[in-house]
Amino acid sequence: MNEPNLARRRWLMGCGATLLAAQMPFARSAPTTAKYRRYNVASVEGQKALKSYAAGVQAMMNLPATDPRNWFRNAFVHLMDCPHGNWWFYVWHRGYLGFVERTIRDLSGDKSFALPYWDWTQSPQIPDAMFDGVLTPTGSAFEKYTGNLAVFTSFAKQPLSDYWATLSAAQKAQLAARGYNQFDNLWNDVTGLDPKSGDGVSGNVAFATTCGSRYLSRDNPKLDPKTAYDVSPFVITSGLVLPTDFYNPQIYLSFTSSKTPSHNTAPSTTTKFSLLEALPHNKVHNAIGGVGAIDPGPYGNMVNFLSPVDPIFFLHHSNIDRLWDVWTRRQQHLGLPILPSGDDLKTFSNEAFLFFVDNGRYVTDGKAGDYTSTAVFDYDYEPGFGEALIDAPGGLMAKAAAASIQGLAKGNTGSLRADTSQIEQHLASPESRPLTVSLTVTRPQESSTAREFDVLLNAPPGVTQVSADSPYYAGTVAFFGPPMRGMAMLMDSTFVVPLPKRREAFATVQGAAKQEVNIRIVPSQGKDAHALTLKGLSLSTP
Amino acid sequence: MRIAAATLFVVLTLQAHAAEGDKTLVLPRALKAGEIAVIEVQVGSIARGQEIHVTTASGRELGVISPFGVRSGHEAGTYPIPIPADAVVGQQLTVHLSVTGNGAEPHAPTPLQIRSVKVVIGSSSAGQTDNREKK
Numbered sequence: 001m002n003e004p005n006l007a008r009r010r011w012l013m014g015c016g017a018t019l020l021a022a023q024m025p026f027a028r029s030a031p032t033t034a035k036y037r038r039y040n041v042a043s044v045e046g047q048k049a050l051k052s053y054a055a056g057v058q059a060m061m062n063l064p065a066t067d068p069r070n071w072f073r074n075a076f077v078h079l080m081d082c083p084h085g086n087w088w089f090y091v092w093h094r095g096y097l098g099f100v101e102r103t104i105r106d107l108s109g110d111k112s113f114a115l116p117y118w119d120w121t122q123s124p125q126i127p128d129a130m131f132d133g134v135l136t137p138t139g140s141a142f143e144k145y146t147g148n149l150a151v152f153t154s155f156a157k158q159p160l161s162d163y164w165a166t167l168s169a170a171q172k173a174q175l176a177a178r179g180y181n182q183f184d185n186l187w188n189d190v191t192g193l194d195p196k197s198g199d200g201v202s203g204n205v206a207f208a209t210t211c212g213s214r215y216l217s218r219d220n221p222k223l224d225p226k227t228a229y230d231v232s233p234f235v236i237t238s239g240l241v242l243p244t245d246f247y248n249p250q251i252y253l254s255f256t257s258s259k260t261p262s263h264n265t266a267p268s269t270t271t272k273f274s275l276l277e278a279l280p281h282n283k284v285h286n287a288i289g290g291v292g293a294i295d296p297g298p299y300g301n302m303v304n305f306l307s308p309v310d311p312i313f314f315l316h317h318s319n320i321d322r323l324w325d326v327w328t329r330r331q332q333h334l335g336l337p338i339l340p341s342g343d344d345l346k347t348f349s350n351e352a353f354l355f356f357v358d359n360g361r362y363v364t365d366g367k368a369g370d371y372t373s374t375a376v377f378d379y380d381y382e383p384g385f386g387e388a389l390i391d392a393p394g395g396l397m398a399k400a401a402a403a404s405i406q407g408l409a410k411g412n413t414g415s416l417r418a419d420t421s422q423i424e425q426h427l428a429s430p431e432s433r434p435l436t437v438s439l440t441v442t443r444p445q446e447s448s449t450a451r452e453f454d455v456l457l458n459a460p461p462g463v464t465q466v467s468a469d470s471p472y473y474a475g476t477v478a479f480f481g482p483p484m485r486g487m488a489m490l491m492d493s494t495f496v497v498p499l500p501k502r503r504e505a506f507a508t509v510q511g512a513a514k515q516e517v518n519i520r521i522v523p524s525q526g527k528d529a530h531a532l533t534l535k536g537l538s539l540s541t542p
Numbered sequence: 543m544r545i546a547a548a549t550l551f552v553v554l555t556l557q558a559h560a561a562e563g564d565k566t567l568v569l570p571r572a573l574k575a576g577e578i579a580v581i582e583v584q585v586g587s588i589a590r591g592q593e594i595h596v597t598t599a600s601g602r603e604l605g606v607i608s609p610f611g612v613r614s615g616h617e618a619g620t621y622p623i624p625i626p627a628d629a630v631v632g633q634q635l636t637v638h639l640s641v642t643g644n645g646a647e648p649h650a651p652t653p654l655q656i657r658s659v660k661v662v663i664g665s666s667s668a669g670q671t672d673n674r675e676k677k
Binding site: 084179194201203204225226227229230234235238239242250251253258266268270271273274278279281282283285287291292295299303305 | 589605614622
């Protein structure tokens with residue numbers, strides 16, 4: 001599996017040198033120094049990019065709907081052509097984002113513009129600036145286009161129908177594979193009309209009115225707890241380190257979803273979703289659009305295929321694309337393939353993408369293989385969550401899943417601040433992995449007779465000794481054997497102690513988002529009360 | 543001895559409280575260091591806006607399957623969900639699945655909504671996997 005086979009080599013030799021560099025399963029996915037950098041939206045550079053992004057979105061909205069660069073026309077590229085639930089999901093969206101980025105670079109006047117990304121693992125809430133101006137589809141600038149369905153129809157339908165009339169046979173064949181045999185079929189997905197019954201299906205309406213176009217708001221920007229779990233370090237780490245292949249029939253080993261006859265093949269009973277598409281990609285889309293909260297719809301833009309109307313779409317997908325880049329570089333580090341091989345590579349690469357728009361020019365001769373590398377758009381990413389996994393040694397799951405909070409130590413006492421949610425999670429289930437505290441202590445020398453020390457959690461100041469049934473008792477750490485004065489022993493030792501799941505021990509800290517956690521270490525039998533020094537402590541979460 | 547008894551108690555407790563929507567899965571073998579269990583949930587036809595909420599039997603969050611891009615009336619496909627190692631008791635894992643959304647109370651899925659759930663073992667060390675599966 002790790003070595004390219006002969007058939008693949010022969011096929012590659014028939015390709016140009018540029019294609020070779022981009023498509024070799026083991027090739028680097030990006031140049032070491034790219035011309036453009038996609039920054040984390042939370043960074044200073046990311047915030048600067050947002051300003052150019054807003055200018056570009058505004059400029060695209062100002063264009064007539066006959067112009068393929070128009071913001072809403074651009075969203076229809078997604079509705080007409082986007083793949084989901086198959087192995088072209090990542091590569092198609094890379095092409096889509098790359099061309100939109102070029103358009104915004106041109107229309108915004110910011111020649112260094114690159115799309116910022118929203119790292120929802122690090123920050124599971126919509127960035128605040130995405131509620132400003134044209135960066136929210138609920139903004140007033142959208143009203144003259146999306147105020148209601150009639151307004152949108154009068155604005156968009158005829159130009160789109162005219163565009164439909166210009167499509168080639170190959171384009172129409174792809175649309176037919178998607179179920180769009182005629183223009184009305186496509187428009188039914190905009191309105192939610194079920195042609196069989198003649199009824200409207202509220203959940204299927206891709207159009208969203210201005211006021212209902214995004215469920216999450218400035219006052220309610222956070223991903224709900226379930227969505228936050230789907231973007232959590234554990235889930236994202238799993239999605240990055242479990243897959244060994246770009247495509248594998250065993251879906252948990254596959255970075256991409258099912259291999260299907262075409263990128264227009266919709267998910268079906270045989271579709272297997274890759275972990276990152278299944279959980280973070282899908283759930284973030286639906287959470288922003290209001291699935292669960294405003295059932296049965298109509299939902300906000302992000303729930304259906306006109307999701308690119310919401311500018312958050314491109315920050316979300318930029319992060320998805322970044323995770324593909326992280327996985328690719330991790331595979332390269334491990335000497336594993338980054339793309340399919342043999343006939344699979346040929347099939348994958350030759351899939352025609354016929355609907356992209358390159359700054360106003362229709363790209364009607366594109367193929368999936370054109371977009372497997374970030375080099376085609378000459379960008380890279382500011383490191384975000386997952387970057388540390390690329391060259392991490394063993395124990396990846398445990399290492400990445402655990403977050404660590406450092407504390408301050410003085411004498412035999414230490415303190416740190418933990419999230420209340422972490423403590424509540426710790427207390428909620430007796431079965432779940434507990435919070436643990438790592439204590440680094442200096443072992444007392446010969447002057448001390450104590451070898452065992454009790455760890456006290458949030459004990460009141462006057463408490464210096466506890467029994468095992470005390471709510472403040474977190475355990476006992478013990479040294480084996482006496483200190484050896486003549487040996488060059490490492491006198492610092494670190495112990496990991498699971499914190500007790502007793503609510504009484506946390507009763508002194510309630511209400512705030514952060515809670516103080518105090519640790520004190522005392523001789524177990526009350527001997528040598530000053531003998532042990534706590535040098536450092538940290539709290540690890542499951 | 544005390545640990546063994548405690549483990550047995552936990553298993554018995556889980557079985558005793560098996561509820562509608564609970565599925566107990568048996569791993570082909572115990573997990574080794576660096577491995578995690580992954581469940582693959584094959585979702586049938588569910589309405590737009592409906593999701594599959596997956597937890598342990600005790601309610602610990604495991605993930606939410608939220609179909610996107612599925613045509614109305616089509617089956618939704620198969621979704622992998624990683625399972626934290628400490629959610630597995632011995633070689634056994636009990637998951638609870640419920641259908642949420644569309645204004646209805648969460649309820650156990652029908653056989654048409656959840657076609658199958660199986661568990662596999664995945665490794666964070668590339669190339670080390672156990673492909674044996676249990677329904």
